[in-house]
């Protein structure tokens with residue numbers, strides 16, 4: 587689905603939560619201009635689970651940074667939930683980022699020498715919530731990712747998979763509509779990968795739009811749609827299941843939750 591009906595009577599709450607129109611990102615490094623993205627048009631529907639694939643340097647992170655309002659396109663328009671983000675001030679952008687988007691990165695990006703709980707509370711500080719409420723929601727988010735017993739652990743005292751689950755708790759604690767993840771399982775072993783994927787699947791099941799950047803087929807298999815980039819352009823766009831449906835790998839993953847493996851830390855559900 588790459589087109590969207592345009593009529594004056596279109597509902598204010600756009601069906602496409604993400605709408606890119608001929609977006610380009612060019613970098614001028616010395617004499618050479620790099621076309622990191624070129625003429626990318628993409629609609630992502632609310633509730634979808636999308637994998638973005640492509641070889642190194644194909645523009646995946648550039649795309650993610652634009653989707654997450656961390657970077658602005660050189661050309662083209664990006665509407666997030668119907669809002670043209672190109673028209674917003676820096677403060678408005680920061681606000682929309684905080685309210686609508688949760689980020690997860692390959693390298694976790696936790697604040698060092700800061701306990702898991704404080705890391706997860708951080709986005710709520712920006713949202714100016716009272717201290718008790720911040721704490722309550724952060725504890726709840728850490729329990730959801732199966733880390734209720736690691737609240738006071740520093741990042742250095744957590745495994746890679748646990749650090750990534752703290753990062754996921756931090757991404758979901760503000761209850762964002764969209765979760766953007768750039769190679770979230772790139773540093774994880776297969777067991778941690780499965781746990782992390784299950785969390786994303788549960789987040790998607792509970793209605794969030796999830797966009798995962800990945801090199802790994804195992805990750806792409808759970809996606810309902812796979813978009814492939816090459817040299818900054820979309821070269822393939824395949825739908826594996828309906829936005830509200832399940833493909834076989836996603837179904838398997840969610841059923842694993844009902845029959846947790848022995849020693850599986852992720853006992854609780856996310857929804």
Ligand SMILES: Nc1ncnc2c1ncn2[C@@H]1O[C@H](COP(=O)(O)OP(=O)(O)OP(=O)(O)O)[C@@H](O)[C@H]1O
Pocket residue numbers: 613614615620621622640641642643644645646647648649
């Ligand atoms: N700040 C920058 N200045 C100049 N060129 C950049 C900058 N950021 C990215 N690029 C270039 O843009 C292109 C796309 O980079 P990007 O990081 O989006 O790739 P990627 O698909 O995420 O790759 P990887 O899989 O290795 O993470 C690359 O050729 C890269 O060298």
Ligand SMILES: [Mg+2]
Pocket residue numbers: 646647648
């Ligand atoms: Mg990248």
